[in-house]
Amino acid sequence: MSGNETTTMKVETPSPMFDTTEMVLNMGPQHPSTHGVLRIVLKLDGERVLDADVVVGYLHRGIEKLSENRDWTQIILLTDRMDYVAAASTNLGYCETVEKLMSVEVPRRARYIRTILNELQRIGSHCLWLGTHAMDIGAMTVFLYAFRERELILDLFEEYCGARLTYNSMRVGGLPLDIPPGWDKKVNEFCDIMDSKLTEYETLLTHNRIWLERTKDIGVIDGPEAIALGLCGPTLRGSGVARDVRKDEPYAAYDEFDFDVPIGTRGDTYDRYLVRIEEFRQSLRIIRQAVDGIPEGPIVGKVPRLIKPPAGETYHAVESPKGEIGFFIASDGRSTNPYRFRVRPPSFCNLQGLPRLVRGHMVADVVALIGSIDIVLGEVDR
Amino acid sequence: MAEAIVFYGLAALILGFAVLVISTRNTVHSALYLVVNFLLVAMLYVMLGAEFLAAIQVLVYAGGIVVLYLFVVMLVNLKRPPETHQDPRRQTRLGLALASALLAELAAIIVYSATGESAPAATAAAAAGADIAGGNVEQIGMLLYTNYLIPFEVASMLLLVAMIGAIVLAKREL
């Protein structure tokens, strides 16, 4: 994956009658559809992709190493900058890992609010995914529609914590802030708006013949192979594997709500699209339940002022919009910073499926597939 | 007078671009000159009252055939110039000699025929019962679908065969 290492799996092309030359096309790091600074070196036969080599690292900031030199609360700030379109999910993953390490009980109210924030974040991130994915395939209007709704979510977050992108919205043991008065009502209003807007997106895309032709049977991958490649999140669920950390290993308050895990059947780009669209609805369902049932109580558990987890190591994963984001943290019990900090980034894991997915498709499908696996380069490169 | 100016201008340009076609090193430039040449010849057709032919010339030659040439030139992305390791001088001399012999022959024929009696234009038109000034397209269509129906069908068969042939040649596996 990284550097100049090339994929060894050789593509099976029908043996050509004539020798033809391959063309090497360098897509990115400056390319409108690589969602940041991803670079893909494509080997092309005409417009057909024979092989793809993904080159990452253009956005590497050393967050993992940096975290080993920050104290436990400062790291939350760094996690904002990994998946910057879903900062709250990353915050939550980190905070829960530290809580697990310290065996801290988080109050129920905090867990509810965390769930709401997380699901709002999922919708926000999926809005961005839908917009850019549709844009890559040429439907430019969906992009602006999706961003219009994402704006509402950003407003909600702004009202909650004052930030619109990097929220820093969790603390070890709970939350930094309680929800402002009237916020829950606004969230409910947003849910109603979002419901109607989802229908609008689907009118533009779901049964659109061009959309179907562009996404059906593109990048087909079956369940076992998807697991073997380490895919996760909606990308994996599109292949029919019902793996969702929220259901399988419930965290925050997810065990208290009803929701379904949508899965696909064929594992193509269209299924991944449908899965994410359904996840919008399930997220709205969770938010409605959570907002209606927010319990009273404190928002921070019993945490010492100076966080210093006992010696030990732990791994904990949450379901971010992109997939399973896991944190491995080791503490030596003495210093005020982690001894070892490592992230299992879902975007990175999904990205390693990309060469397998694009092989045999056209150049135009490459951008559709990049959109379909929904990556954020901030998280891939860290 | 005006006709003469236009004719000589066009003729000079046609010959000039034709020379450029065969003398340019860069094949893409050659193809471009060829397009210009075809367009100029189309203008000549308009002068000759053959508007349909002019339109077909532009449509088929300039719009179709040369595009094919350009495709091939681009696909045949040459790494070495094709004419390096031959002895071009001998070839050139021989070619020019043969060509000038042919030119002399043609010139002789033209001079001979030009000194003969010119065509009785009016009677021919009367015999054909057609008036070239009006509806060039109708006349050609009429002839194509009556007197020349069989050649027309043969030409269509030829095009079909050519199409199949081109597909077979271009397709990598059948």
Add this chain to the structure above:
Amino acid sequence: MVDAIVIPLLKIVILLNAVLVAVSYLVLLERKVIAFVQSRLGPMRVGPHGILQPIADAVKLMTKEDITPARADRWVFTAAPIMVMVPALIVFAVIPFGPEVELFGRSVPLYITDINIGLLYIVSVASLGVYGIILGGWASNSKYPLLSSLRASAQLISYEVAVTMTLVSMILMAGTLSMVGIVESQRDASLWFIFAQPVAFAIFFIGGLAETNRAPFDMPEAEQELTGGFHTEYSGMRFALFFLAEYANMIVISSVATTLFLGGYLRPFPGVEGLAFLDLIPAWSWFVLKTFVFLYVFLWIRATLPRYRYDQLMRLGWKVLIPIAIGNVVVTGVAKVLL
């Protein structure tokens, strides 16, 4: 002398200017229409509601640095935008914007010329537009433009076949190749040909979208795939020429569609006497109105639909549109003989 030279020259000058202004305002219109669809405002800063935006754009493009990539084929690189622009403009010579009108005591036809091969002329000149695109992509000495120019030319050539086939059925309907003749035959038939030839109209419209490289067939310049396509390496005024030519081609296709299918400069229901009061509106404004409707649909489609993939587009052209177009010609011919 005046009738033979001065008036045609005057018409050419007026038409060229009108087309260029229309093209630059079409760009603004596109931005405004798409902005409207996307619940935005579009350009608002230059002049009231941004109506001076095209002028600002033109000034910007003319003053920008004109870059020629290193190792580009300089000569072809410079010629390509011109080769795109010229065919787009000279097609307007045969488009009838209106019938003959009385102006200052002279009878002036509102078209530059009416030649008896008008439709063929349009088809053949339009087929030349592909050169600029192929050569622009090739001369840039860059891979994305090359891919794009191959796409563009394959697309242009294959859709030309379908479009020309529909034109054949239109010729069968009108019995003439002259553009004015086609309009007048619609007057004689008291019928816009769109009602007689809906299939041909659909194919012509789809083919027109593809030939002008407009969404959903805008693969050659798909910026999400090919970073802008054949004009990736162009800047400044040369880029502007490519850009203007695309919009000029949109106007050409719309005008031709108007002439062939919507009765050109005829008023609606040209045969119904009761609507004769509509003749008070000058004929050319009907033409402009109909063309505008077409252009609006072009923009509307762009804002709505995703983009086809290159191979799907080719399949649609060769396996769907061309057979239907040929079938349509056969049906038209049979009907013409029988009726």
Add this chain to the structure above:
Amino acid sequence: MLEITPTHYLVLSAGLFMIGVIGVMVRRNIIIIFMSIELMLNAVNVNLAAFSQQWQHVTGQVFAVFVIAVAAAEAAVGLGIILAFYRNKETVNIDEMNVMRW
């Protein structure tokens, strides 16, 4: 001299034809040779159109249409062969095209 007769067209056509012949003889790039052949066909068409005008009869133009059809067929097949050949031998030099099969 100022009156343009069919002879003028014939001379022009002969000149064009000659240039085509020279191209075929002198150049070794098969694509250029093909282009030269197109030039020659064009010369013939000019002749046909000129005769057509001289005799005030469109048969000449009908023949020219046939010539164009043949030229199109020739270009399609010929260029297909060039491509197929190029894929095998990586050359468009006609002197290296000296085998019928390999």
